[in-house]
Amino acid sequence: MFGISDLPKFFLAFFLVMPLISILHEGGHVFFAWLMGGKNIKVSVGTGKPIFNWGMIEVRKYYFWYGLCTFENLRLNRRWSNILIFFGGSLFNIFGVMAVMILVEQELMDTNMFTYQFTYFSLYYIFFALLPMSYPGGNYSDGKVILDLLRAKSHVINERTYRVQWNEEKKEWHVFNHDREFIQAFKEELDAGNKAREIAVHNRPSRIVNVKDGEEKEIHNYPRIPL
Missing domain, CATH: 3.30.420 (Nucleotidyltransferase; domain 5)
Structure with a gap:
């Protein structure tokens, strides 16, 4: 049962671990957008009113929830390149989980609440990012865009x-x-x-x-x- 003693775990998970996972996820999109020659790449961390900008990163008021990556003028603007860009976020999350597991196995990192929460919420993030579904407002999950690209759906191809x-x-x-x-x-x-x-x-x-x-x-x- 959740008790008062669990509050520090809650704050660790939602105000530190989740934002780190989100930044790692957006970093995957950025990497492949850059690899495909994208320009004007920007990352928004969180939602709400912007607080400050640091290079290509914009941090918003509710930094612990949501995030997106924008770019333009892809040099390689093909179906396969867009699939890589949309899968890149989850791929970086997978790499993050694997890195933590290897470090723990090699006893280079202790098993603690941070490693547990990082692994758990990364898998949570990956699942919902790749689950093919539509969001309110006309946006789609990464998984739905990837699936529609593979199926050559007109709304993502044309x-x-x-x-x-x-x-x-x-x-x-x-x-x-x-x-x-x-x-x-x-x-x-x-x-x-x-x-x-x-x-x-x-x-x-x-x-x-x-x-x-x-x-x-x-x-x-x-x-x-x-x-």
């Missing part, structure tokens, strides 16, 4: 394409959505590109192509975000 296109007649840049519907015109290419990015980043998976003289060139891509 990217929305937004176009920044030069109009020679009017001497201006036009922004078109995925259905090639006109959105807005700009005199400067930079302003048109910023408008396209503003839309595309909120409609992942998506990409932006620059169209001039009949040639299309991808300038940005925004893959799905692993949690």
Whole structure:
């Protein structure tokens, strides 16, 4: 039965062990996103109002709950590369569990409450990360995205394409959505590109192509975000 004497174990688990496991998990996503040439990689630890930023890491008010990794412009934006990115979080958690077990077996680390909780909650984290399920708000677990990628489901394979296109007649840049519907015109290419990015980043998976003289060139891509 849970008693007053167990409160320190509770605080250790939820305010130290779980955040460490979450950071390790996001580190796996970051590693493979970086390996695939991802740019602007950022990690949010926790949820709620941001407290401070340290490099690519953003720590939020409730640092002990939730986390996500964002990136863009993958150099290798293929089905298999996205599978590795989404599986990377759980893979790093597995490595963490194996490392602790080996250290304990080799008597380089004592068996204690920290090692027990780290192993237990890591397995808990892995299970729910890889369990194929949908979350409120339209997000998916890593496992569901991996499964849908393996099954070539259209909602994870097909990217929305937004176009920044030069109009020679009017001497201006036009922004078109995925259905090639006109959105807005700009005199400067930079302003048109910023408008396209503003839309595309909120409609992942998506990409932006620059169209001039009949040639299309991808300038940005925004893959799905692993949690």
